[in-house]
Amino acid sequence: MVTFDFHTKIYYKDIDQMGVVYYARYLEYFEQARTELLNDIGLIVTEIEDAGFYMPVVEAVANYKLGARFEDEIIIQTMIKKVPQARMTIDYEVYRKKDNQLLVTGHTIHGFTDKENGQPKRPPKFLLNRLSAAIN
């Protein structure tokens, strides 16, 4: 398993009139967190794209237990549990920093497509190699 803890903070832009983070925002935190997880094992998304690959989300799931509030610091614990065959699953657990309270869990599943024609494609070798090395 590869894991990465992405730290971020909640601002006004994120909060709705219930006084908690608007539910769609967590998908943005997920995206930031997975970008940094990949970065942490030497996979730069820009370089993956420059190599001709997109990694579109094909499924996103979030389960909301408790809402983060303005100026809360949160940690998005991000995990890739196995080397993808065709699709890559990434898991997320969002914690409130001050008391380690679990707020949200979720996952995204990503396909790999050809940047030029949008067709499905096998994941690039260098990505599989990096992930294998990091997971095992």
Place this chain on the structure above:
Amino acid sequence: MVTFDFHTKIYYKDIDQMGVVYYARYLEYFEQARTELLNDIGLIVTEIEDAGFYMPVVEAVANYKLGARFEDEIIIQTMIKKVPQARMTIDYEVYRKKDNQLLVTGHTIHGFTDKENGQPKRPPKFLLNRLSAAIN
């Protein structure tokens, strides 16, 4: 079943560098669509809140088949299939208007909480009545 077709259009604000709608945006369309479905059967979210209830999302799921593009018109077909007991499930199917292509499916599950103290609460009678009347 209660259904409502919410029509909207894709703008620059929605599109990412893959040239398609950023995946979190569909959760915003879902929210707009369910607000209008409820509105359509006489349930105004502001009035539900004024009656002391919030309807926080406890689960959100989206499955992405094809991306909408800039200036596409899309239809979010929104459905409530049964009267909620404790939680209310709402289903969504997003179609591209010009060719009726299915782009995204998903659902949200909503709890009911007390606006003042955040505690879980049974759904308000007037909401159950309206939904019962509309569904049956």
Place this chain on the structure above:
Amino acid sequence: MVTFDFHTKIYYKDIDQMGVVYYARYLEYFEQARTELLNDIGLIVTEIEDAGFYMPVVEAVANYKLGARFEDEIIIQTMIKKVPQARMTIDYEVYRKKDNQLLVTGHTIHGFTDKENGQPKRPPKFLLNRLSAAIN
């Protein structure tokens, strides 16, 4: 002068914990409104881009008088007052529909650039012609 009234409605996604629309969101409404103004006089932004032009914002200004609230309907009155030379100025006035209260005013100024290399470019003839015809 060319004018267009863009109608939209405020949803949860737009509202912050002050209970009013988050200030950055008005720039999204401005974008939707100008896209529809251009559309209304036969200028499709996608076609302008297909012709090789981008119209990046070089200045955005908003003056906030009163905040729109959840489920308010608003009208973005959008104006182009003169045919652009190098840069195109678009003015906006945002009104609350129910009582015609002025909420926000603002403008954006747009450059024209070559889609391929990002260099400044004179606005396309067909755009100038359409705007001239519509303004005069």
Place this chain on the structure above:
Amino acid sequence: MVTFDFHTKIYYKDIDQMGVVYYARYLEYFEQARTELLNDIGLIVTEIEDAGFYMPVVEAVANYKLGARFEDEIIIQTMIKKVPQARMTIDYEVYRKKDNQLLVTGHTIHGFTDKENGQPKRPPKFLLNRLSAAIN
């Protein structure tokens, strides 16, 4: 003058189909940056609100010179030049970290209102004191 350098990074959520940050997003960075500037001199926005004050934006201006791109790191240099009388002006300069290129400049002007009734109010003493101490 009080200054603060807020560091952030550009993700997919921020980028539009021109391949640069969508113009409204800079107002979100401005908000994050000013929250941290205030924080840095001991003014927590949540505490200002708990003391009964909102600081709504009454004017926002951004001038766009060059667009930040995906995975760019940017620095929002944030400045308060003088102690507010009725309104507080905050200035921003956004730089690309890797080459110190200036991307965007702007400012926001904030009023002070009573959290309960929305009426204009003089800024709180503790805020004026902190700002005075920090500026002089």
